[in-house]
Every structure is written in structure tokens, then in C-alpha cells.
Amino acid sequence: MEIIPAVTYTYLRSKKKFPNVWCAGCGIGIALGAIIRAIDNLKLDRNDVAMVSGIGCSSRMPVYVDFNTLHTTHGRALAFATGVKLANPKLKVIVITGDGDGLAIGGNHFIHTCRRNIDITTILINNSTYGMTGGQYSPTTPFMKIGTTAPYGNRERDFDICNLAKSAGATFVARGTVYHVTLLEKIVQQAILKKGFSLVEVISHCHTFYGRLNKEGTAVKMMEWQKEHAIPIQAAAKLPPEKLKDKFLIGTLWDVDFPEYCEEYDKVIAQFQVPPEDSEGKK
Amino acid sequence: MKADPKRVLTGAHYLDGDHAAAEGALAAGCTFVAGYPITPSTEVVERMAERFPRVGGVFIQMEDELGSMAAVVGAAWGGSKAMTVTSGPGFSLMMENIGLACMMEAPCVVVNVQRGGPSTGLPTLPGQADMMQAKWGSHGDYELIALSPNSPQECFWATIKAFNLSERFRVPVLVMMDECVGHMTEKVVIPEADQIELYPRRYTKLSPEEYLPFKTGKDLVPEMIKAGDGYKIHVTGLTHDERGYPVMTWEAQEKLVRRLIEKIRLFKDELVDVEEEQTDNADVVVVSYGISSRVSIPAIQKARKEGIKVGYLRLIIAWPFPEKKIYELAQKIKGFVVVEMNYGQMVLEVERATKGKTKTILVPHGGGWVHEPEDIYKAIKEAAK
Ligand SMILES: Cc1ncc(C[n+]2csc(CCOP(=O)(O)OP(=O)(O)O)c2C)c(N)n1
Ligand code: SF4
Numbered sequence: 001m002e003i004i005p006a007v008t009y010t011y012l013r014s015k016k017k018f019p020n021v022w023c024a025g026c027g028i029g030i031a032l033g034a035i036i037r038a039i040d041n042l043k044l045d046r047n048d049v050a051m052v053s054g055i056g057c058s059s060r061m062p063v064y065v066d067f068n069t070l071h072t073t074h075g076r077a078l079a080f081a082t083g084v085k086l087a088n089p090k091l092k093v094i095v096i097t098g099d100g101d102g103l104a105i106g107g108n109h110f111i112h113t114c115r116r117n118i119d120i121t122t123i124l125i126n127n128s129t130y131g132m133t134g135g136q137y138s139p140t141t142p143f144m145k146i147g148t149t150a151p152y153g154n155r156e157r158d159f160d161i162c163n164l165a166k167s168a169g170a171t172f173v174a175r176g177t178v179y180h181v182t183l184l185e186k187i188v189q190q191a192i193l194k195k196g197f198s199l200v201e202v203i204s205h206c207h208t209f210y211g212r213l214n215k216e217g218t219a220v221k222m223m224e225w226q227k228e229h230a231i232p233i234q235a236a237a238k239l240p241p242e243k244l245k246d247k248f249l250i251g252t253l254w255d256v257d258f259p260e261y262c263e264e265y266d267k268v269i270a271q272f273q274v275p276p277e278d279s280e281g282k283k
Numbered sequence: 284m285k286a287d288p289k290r291v292l293t294g295a296h297y298l299d300g301d302h303a304a305a306e307g308a309l310a311a312g313c314t315f316v317a318g319y320p321i322t323p324s325t326e327v328v329e330r331m332a333e334r335f336p337r338v339g340g341v342f343i344q345m346e347d348e349l350g351s352m353a354a355v356v357g358a359a360w361g362g363s364k365a366m367t368v369t370s371g372p373g374f375s376l377m378m379e380n381i382g383l384a385c386m387m388e389a390p391c392v393v394v395n396v397q398r399g400g401p402s403t404g405l406p407t408l409p410g411q412a413d414m415m416q417a418k419w420g421s422h423g424d425y426e427l428i429a430l431s432p433n434s435p436q437e438c439f440w441a442t443i444k445a446f447n448l449s450e451r452f453r454v455p456v457l458v459m460m461d462e463c464v465g466h467m468t469e470k471v472v473i474p475e476a477d478q479i480e481l482y483p484r485r486y487t488k489l490s491p492e493e494y495l496p497f498k499t500g501k502d503l504v505p506e507m508i509k510a511g512d513g514y515k516i517h518v519t520g521l522t523h524d525e526r527g528y529p530v531m532t533w534e535a536q537e538k539l540v541r542r543l544i545e546k547i548r549l550f551k552d553e554l555v556d557v558e559e560e561q562t563d564n565a566d567v568v569v570v571s572y573g574i575s576s577r578v579s580i581p582a583i584q585k586a587r588k589e590g591i592k593v594g595y596l597r598l599i600i601a602w603p604f605p606e607k608k609i610y611e612l613a614q615k616i617k618g619f620v621v622v623e624m625n626y627g628q629m630v631l632e633v634e635r636a637t638k639g640k641t642k643t644i645l646v647p648h649g650g651g652w653v654h655e656p657e658d659i660y661k662a663i664k665e666a667a668k
Contacts, residue, residue: 013517017528050510052357055520063517063528068510070360071519071529073383076353079345080380083354086341087315087361088511109353112346268336274289 011036011046011065021060025219027178027204028058031125034181035094036065038188050091052081054101057132057206058125061096075106078113081120089262092192095122099140100130103159107139114168114197118261121191122199124161127206135209146213165199166254172198173254178205179226180250187252196260203230203248286310286479290338295472300465301326303435304394304458305334307442308366310479313392314340315363317354319347319373322406323462324396327368348373352380352393359389360518362509364446364484366392370462371400374413375420381455382421383520385543388497388505390449390484392442394458396465397573399650409462410650411573411624415631417457418602424540426547428554429457429602431572435469441599447482448554452546453504459601461624463574463653491515497539498525503546547603555608556600565594567666568612570633571622572598574653579622582659591667601629609636618642618666622659624650642666 012018022028039049049067053059055074062069068091072080077095085093102110102124113120129147130136137147137154140161144153162173172194176184184202191198205211205222216222233251236244290309298306305327308316316335318328328344335342341363345351351367358365369377374395384391397413399405413420417429428448432441438460445456487494487506496516499505508514521529522536547554558576562568567586569579576597583593596612598605609632613619618641621630630645637643646662648654 016526017517046515047511047513050361063519066515068515069517070357070510071517071521072353072356073379073520076349076380076383079350079353080357082343082345082350083315083317083357083359083363083365084361084510086343086354087358087363087365088509091361091511108346109350112350265336265341269339272336273339274337 007040008033008036011040013064013066017063020064022057023208025207026057027127027219027223028061028125030178030181031123031184031202031204032061032064034184035123035188037185038192041185041189042192044092048090048092050084050093051096052077052084052093053096054098054106055132056098056101056130058098058127059096059101075101075104076109077101078106078109078120078122082113082118085118085120085262086265093120094192095120097122097124098131099124099126099128099161100138103139103161111164111168114165114170114199116261117169117171117196117258119195120197121194122197123188123202124199125202125204126161127204127210129206129210131206131209135206135213148209148213161201162199162253169197169258170199170254171196171256171258172252174199174252175201175203175248175250177203177226177230177250179223180230183250190252194255196258284481284483286476286481287312288476291476291479292473293475295470297468298435298471299326299468300432300435300438300460301396302330303438303471304368304442304460305330306471306473307439308392308446309334309338310473310476311364311443311446312481313364313366313446315355315358315365316340316342316367317345317351317358317365318342318368319345319351321370321373323398323465324368324370324394327394348376349379352377353383355391356380356384356387356389359384359391360387360510362511364390366394368394368396370396370398371410371413372403374416378416378420381427382423382425384455385421385425385427386520387518388453389455390453391455392445392449392458393455394442394460397459397461405651407462408651409574409624409653411461411575412628412650414459414601414623414625414628417459424544426544427454427457427602428452428547428600429459431459431598431601433464433573433576433597435464435467435471438464439471439473443479450482450484451504453485453507454547459573461573495525496527497523499542503542503549551603552607554600554603555605557605557608558597558599560595561592562594562596562612564592566592566617567620567663568594568596568616569620569622569659569663570596570598570629572601572629575622575624578653578656579659582656582663585656585660586663591663593663598629604629604632604636606632606636609633610638610640613637613640616641617668618644620644620646620659620662620666622646622654624648624653
């Protein structure tokens with residue numbers, strides 16, 4: 001078995017804040033590894049990284065890493081991060097959120113932050129459930145799957161997160177899984193580099209609640225499911241529709257350019273700021 | 284530290300309270316405003332949107348007040364002096380992250396131009412019924428500071444003071460205006476920048492190795508940093524230790540929450556800010572704030588003409604409540620008359636502070652209009668008996 005490169009550890013608050021709260025086998029730690037490696041590949045100064053999260057198992061991630069880390073209220077990470085970014089635009093702001101945090105209670109902030117196109121990288125860990133509170137159905141629980149609050153099967157439809165982000169105006173949208181870690185690292189890297197709002201949906205598993213309730217087996221079994229159901233976007237182009245049934249695409253799904261909010265605001269300041277010697281501002 | 288001349292609109296102006304508060308924020312060095320339009324506070328965000336880019340600040344219209352308040356707390360940790368402005372329904376939505384600001388000790392200012400409630404109530408008409416919400420509206424135990432100006436001129440100064448107090452105590456400070464004060468237009472004199480004293484952010488001088496973000500000295504207020512200046516700290520809404528890391532024990536809770544409360548209570552006497560007139564040998568003292576204080580004046584004058592010794596006490600800082608002041612007076616007078624635009628909020632505090640030493644009469648009003656001075660006059664007569 002390959003040993004995790006030591007570089008990951010150098011980013012952890014290993015002496016200060018471990019052990020962590022996650023169940024053994026949870027996918028969130030794998031996503032964290034990929035995010036750290038992406039940041040390390042980009043040689044970002046750790047002081048310049050601000051990691052902001054809401055509430056949930058996934059949102060617990062920031063406390064374990066040696067960046068500026070801000071753990072806020074349920075659903076509000078993107079709004080909070082908007083304040084951080086505007087106050088200090090040199091920061092690389094990365095938001096960690098979950099399907100409940102980012103799309104249910106924080107859904108309004110999600111679509112509006114996409115629309116605003118502010119330079120924030122959002123990593124949304126989609127485990128199809130509310131893990132932290134014990135497996136209730138979430139906005140991404142598939143139709144008829146079980147949650148503790150949907151004991152007879154979920155009768156609501158699930159969101160297609162990437163399509164939602166795209167239509168709301170995100171300029172970079174990608175999907176990965178915690179099984180395909182190398183790809184995940186790559187798309188997180190691209191997302192951080194993107195000037196504008198970028199979203200990475202990370203398909204993960206909550207074997208403890210979702211897996212048990214839906215009889216989907218161990219963490220390993222659930223990762224096998226990811227392997228079998230994910231199709232790289234390049235490969236998908238060559239496949240007939242029947243081969244794509246019940247599958248999902250991974251890779252970079254959308255990448256366009258649009259003026260970034262902080263830069264636009266700077267233009268407003270540049271154009272309308274009153275020079276100190278000008279008395280016009282005092283009329 | 285003095286105000287920046289570039290941001291101070293020195294001179295005599297004819298402004299309403301909303302605009303005066305916006306100018307106060309600018310003079311106070313506010314660099315970030317997040318808001319969502321709501322009557323009767325919209326004029327503040329409109330003025331900010333126009334004025335801010337001109338002095339190098341940021342205004343952003345968020346998708347709702349949950350987001351506005353979250354962005355304000357984020358901006359504070361990003362290094363800005365941050366503020367939001369709202370009215371009743373928006374104030375309710377802000378409660379969640381006002382609590383976060385208390386827990387994260389993020390200095391920030393919230394202006395609430397009160398209108399009639401509950402719910403959508405009277406969007407364009409005054410109320411003073413959010414006074415208890417200001418104190419208790421977010422869940423959990425905390426202390427914060429709330430001011431209540433009664434004129435456009437005072438809206439200017441109260442906003443500056445709010446910023447100064449928020450920096451000193453690292454708490455959200457609320458400016459509880461009301462629609463009348465927000466929309467009345469009066470002369471507002473804005474002095475030269477060097478006449479405006481600002482309390483600078485309490486940035487630490489310790490190195491990242493020495494610094495503990497929530498360790499405090501005697502005044503119980505920790506020193507701050509901003510995200511990006513090399514300290515790489517963790518801040519959270521969870522109960523945390525001096526390092527800022529979550530600790531889920533009753534001991535950590537006791538230590539943290541007690542300090543959050545004590546850091547204000549320790550300075551309660553210093554935080555008394557009232558306007559007092561003829562309370563020295565009064566028989567009756569009228570207690571009020573905001574627009575109600577101005578409506579009380581004709582009633583007080585009428586009673587005085589009849590020989591009743593009436594004092595006037597106006598709360599400029601409503602929270603923390605000046606309980607010692609009230610108790611001192613309670614021992615000497617025949618009764619308090621409390622005039623407020625609700626069915627009994629600050630009157631409960633007055634009553635509590637008297638410890639039964641004198642009677643307290645409320646002159647209530649549901650909002651939407653101001654009190655009839657005659658009703659106040661009658662209460663004064665009653666109290667003087
Ligand atoms: C306002 C509010 N409502 C509810 C909760 C309880 N709560 C905590 S985490 C959570 C769900 C988190 O789900 P998700 O974002 O999918 O993250 P996961 O735990 O699955 O990683 C809920 C409902 C809360 N903390 N705050
Ligand atoms: S409850 Fe689920 S999501 Fe949370 S740590 Fe455990 S496996 Fe992961």
C-alpha cells in the first residue's frame with residue numbers, strides 16, 4: 001500500500017487538533033487529502049489561504065488544517081466567505097460545505113454566490129445525506145432512498161448540483177469522487193486557479209448512516225459504487241446513451257469566463273473614487 | 284486615532300437620520316457594508332452604495348439578511364470595519380449571525396431602524412418594539428451593546444460610538460433607531476475629521492508563535508488579527524478554548540461564556556450613557572428613548588408648569604441597562620413614567636432596577652404613530668400622587 005506522502009501531514013494541525021470527529025472510512029478525509037495536495041502543487045502561501053465552512057461533518061474540515069480557518073453557521077459559509085474575500089481580496093478563499101449545508105439551508109447563498117461570480121472556490125462534499133445529524137434525507141438524497149426522516153423512501157427529487165451551479169452562473173464547474181482521488185486533486189487545483197466562482201462537487205459516502213439505512217454496505221463497497229457509476233466526461237462523449245443510464249459524469253463540466261466581482265468592484269472604485277485633494281466629495 | 288478627512292463630510296447639512304447614520308459610519312472608518320433593502324432603512328444602503336466606492340469602501344447587496352450579517356462577520360475577520368443596516372423582519376433574520384459575531388468576538392455594527400411589528404407590521408411607520416429582541420434575540424447567553432439615538436445629529440454620533448465600542452469590546456453593537464428618527468430631517472453638523480476620535484482595532488503585537496486568539500488580559504477582551512496576516516488561526520461558532528479550537532465540555536463552556544458576559548458586565552458603569560435633566564430633586568422621572576423621548580418633552584413641560592417636579596432621563600445606551608442609575612433615583616422619587624412605543628419592554632428593566640423602591644407607570648403605544656403628550660402628562664400626574 002502506498003504511504004500517504006508526508007506533505008499532507010505538514011499541513012495538518014496534527015499536534016493540536018487530532019484525533020478528528022470523522023468515522024473511520026469516511027470519504028471526507030480523502031477529499032481533504034486531495035485539497036491539501038492541490039494547494040501544495042500550486043505552491044500557495046498558507047497564510048494566503050482562508051478556508052471557510054458551515055456546519056456538518058464535511059464542514060468540520062477546516063479546523064484540522066493549518067490555514068486561516070473559519071467555521072461559521074449552518075448554511076452561511078458562502079455569505080461569510082463573501083465578506084472575507086471582499087475585505088481581503090488577496091486571500092484564496094476556499095469554502096467547504098455539504099449537500100445539506102450548501103444546498104438546503106444555504107441554497108439561496110449558493111445560487112447567488114454563483115451568480116455574483118466572486119472568486120471563491122467551493123468544494124461541496126455530496127454524501128446524499130445529513131451525516132452530522134444522523135442520516136436524515138437531504139436535497140441530494142435520490143428518489144425513494146431511505147433517510148431517518150424518510151423511512152418509507154424519499155418522495156422528493158434530488159438536485160443536480162453541477163447543473164444548478166452552471167445555470168446559476170458559476171464559471172467553473174467540476175465533479176469528482178473520493179474514489180478518483182487523482183482526478184479530484186486535479187480539478188480542485190483547476191478550481192482554485194479559476195478567477196471567478198468555481199464549484200467542485202465531490203461525490204462521497206456516509207457509510208455510517210446513508211450506507212447502513214440503504215443497505216449499501218461498507219465504505220469500500222460504497223467507493224466501488226462510485227467507481228462503477230462515474231464516467232469521465234471525455235469518455236462519455238463516445239458512449240451511446242444506454243451506457244450512460246444511471247451513471248454520472250466526472251471531470252471538468254463547465255469552464256467559461258465572466259468578469260469577476262471583486263475586480264469589477266475595484267473598477268467602480270477606480271472610476272468613482274474621489275481623489276483626496278478633490279473637494280467634490282464634500283459638497 | 285482620528286478620523287480620515289477623506290471620509291468625513293465636514294459642514295452643516297440638512298439630513299435625515301438614515302443618511303446621518305451612513306455619514307457616521309463613513310467617519311468611523313467603516314469599510315464594508317452588506318445590506319438588503321428594507322423600509323425604513325433603505326436610504327442608508329442607498330447612500331452607502333453611492334458613497335462607499337468614492338472613499339474606497341465596499342458595499343454589497345446580499346441575497347437576504349442572513350447573508351448580510353454573515354458577510355459582515357466574515358468581513359470583520361478579513362480586516363474590515365463592517366456594518367449592516369436593516370429593520371424588523373431583517374433584524375429577525377440577522378439574529379443567527381449576531382450570535383456568531385458574539386461567539387467569534389467580531390467587532391461590527393448593526394443599525395435597526397425600527398418599524399411597527401410583529402411580522403411585516405407597519406413597513407413605513409415607527410415602532411420601538413425590538414428592544415428586547417436586541418438584547419435577547421439570538422439563542423444562548425451573551426452580552427452586547429445597544430444605543431438608541433433620538434435625532435439625526437445623534438444618529439451620526441451614535442454610529443461612530445457604536446463602531447468605537449464594537450472595537451473596544453469586540454462585540455456587535457446595535458444602533459436601535461426608529462422610523463421617526465430615521466426619516467426626520469434636521470440640521471446635522473459634521474465636525475472636522477480631527478474632532479472625531481476613533482478606537483482602533485485591537486491588533487496583537489505578539490508573534491504567531493506566542494499569540495493565542497482568545498486569551499485575554501484583565502479587561503477580558505482578546506486581541507485580534509485578521510485572516511491573511513500570518514497567524515493562521517481557527518475561529519468557530521462552537522464553544523472553544525483560548526486557541527480557538529472546539530472543546531465540547533461544560534468547563535470550556537463555563538470559561539468562555541462567562542467571559543463573553545463578564546467582558547461587558549465588568550464595564551457596566553462606564554457604559555452608562557443617559558441624558559438627564561432635572562432629576563436631582565424630582566418627584567417623578569420620565570424614562571424614554573428614541574422618538575418617544577422627544578414626544579415626552581411637551582408633557583414634562585406642562586406638568587412642570589403646574590408645579591410638579593419632573594425629571595427627564597433618556598437612554599442613549601439602552602443595553603447594558605443603567606440599573607444602578609435607576610436604583611439611585613428610585614430611592615428618592617415617587618415614581619417613574621416609562622414612555623416607549625411598545626406594550627412594555629424597557630419598562631420591565633426599569634421596574635426590576637427599582638427593586639420595589641418606587642412605582643413604575645408605563646405609557647404604552649403600539650407603534651405607527653407617536654404618543655399623545657396628553658397621555659404622558661396624565662401618567663406623570665398619576666405618578667406624582
Ligand atoms: C440552523 C441550524 N439548523 C440545523 C442544524 C443541525 N445540523 C447540523 S449539521 C446538519 C446537516 C449537515 O448536513 P450536510 O451539510 O450534508 O453535511 P454532512 O454532515 O453530511 O457532511 C444539520 C441539519 C444546525 N446546526 N443549524
Ligand atoms: S457520519 Fe457519515 S459523513 Fe459523518 S463522519 Fe461519519 S461517515 Fe462521514
